[in-house]
Amino acid sequence: MTYRLVIEPTQKQQEWVNLTEQQLHYLRRVLRLKNGAHFIVMDGQGNVWNAILHENSAQLLDIITTSTELSIKLTLMVALPKGNGFEDIVRSCTELGVNTFIPVISERTLLNPSPQKVERWRKIAIEAAEQSEREIIPQIFEPINFPTALTKIKEIETNKYICVTRREEVNHLFIHLQKPLLNSLVVATGPEGGWTNLEVQTAIKAGFEPVSLGRRILRAVTAPVYIASLVSAVGETHSMS
Structure with a gap:
């Protein structure tokens, strides 16, 4: 299973995402992900990426183009x-x-x-x-x-x-x-x-x-x-x- 995380658009700096303390707690303590673990990042505005976890941030790897939204x-x-x-x-x-x-x-x-x-x-x-x-x-x-x-x-x-x-x-x-x-x-x-x-x-x-x-x-x-x-x-x- 690949986990998803919603970020604020302002957290994205080019191909990196600055994770908040709450997000880090969720990823590391709740999901028990380690450095190098893969998960999905979404900005809530239609943009979705594959990402990899680093110390206090995530690196965006590639854009996911499969749409799950309604046509109307x-x-x-x-x-x-x-x-x-x-x-x-x-x-x-x-x-x-x-x-x-x-x-x-x-x-x-x-x-x-x-x-x-x-x-x-x-x-x-x-x-x-x-x-x-x-x-x-x-x-x-x-x-x-x-x-x-x-x-x-x-x-x-x-x-x-x-x-x-x-x-x-x-x-x-x-x-x-x-x-x-x-x-x-x-x-x-x-x-x-x-x-x-x-x-x-x-x-x-x-x-x-x-x-x-x-x-x-x-x-x-x-x-x-x-x-x-x-x-x-x-x-x-x-x-x-």
Whole structure:
């Protein structure tokens, strides 16, 4: 097994990487690697190298060109669930290929996350990206009110969908994924209890199209994972055909 390590781009000095104390502890004490051991270095922005461990640094040997990223950039706009539910979302959806997380505060959101929570989410994303052999680290924005998030994303040219329940007149997200799409996709999922009618109407005015995730009512933690799985399966199937 070849281990992966995420670095900050500023750590790279030509073909060398200056390792932090925490990274050295992980490589030497946790993984028990010795000088001369090989591992993989990634900067979280799509660049991946084979590397060899020296005393307090790593030498970059060659670039790895095999891509593990989805052909479409998926952004999840998630109304924060209660408890630690968003941690599970970040971990699973990072493994499935999500590029960006926008945590939002909706009318029915109960969680008011601290800055420490946000840092923990970002750490989980790094760990999940390393584990799943991704090339990039998903971006996780600071939590923002849902109407403000809609305003910021309104002018961005992308396919935008908001997941709703108990509306027989809307199509399943899968049907939309069969159509020609732009190279990016934004999908919004609601909190426990769902979006309010006003929130749905505001999203529609901002260019979002309501979609269904099926006849069953999914938990706030389950819906984002389902969406990421669906987009991943459709995207990778199309890229292989």
